[in-house]
Amino acid sequence: MNDRTRDSGEFTGRHMLIIMLAFFGVIIAVNLTMAMLANTTWTGLEVKNSYVASQDFNKKLAKAAKQQALGWTSSLTQSAGELVLELRDRNGKGISSAAVEARFQRPVHERDDFSRTFAYGGNGRYSVPV
Secondary structure, three states: OOHHHOOOOOEEEOHHHHHHHHHHHHHHHHHHHHHHHHHHHHHOOOOOOOOHHHHHHHHHHHHHHHHHHHHOOOEEEEEEEEEEEEOOOOOOOOOOOOOOEEEOOOOHHHHHHHEEEEEOOOEEEEEOOO
């Protein structure tokens, strides 16, 4: 049987080749897209150098214990377009000598992270516009 006598609706090897190329082409395109998105959206790193971070761990624990021994309390609220942090010592007196900075971080990528420094407003009250 030659090509001229075939029915126009007959399934041929050419049809099968096109179907197989389309099927695997879609799978490969989706896999490449997913791999590219996975590679560009999050680095997977939580610290730049894990060895240095592990060396600093005990220092951070000691610093946290020292901070806790001060007996300070804090209260963070958000109202009227600003963050307000109130710092009090163990006697309830407002703390005026603190340098307060807030770091806003996305959990998946650091490209949108930013910091804001709080301004002292009296009586242990610090604020920053958000």
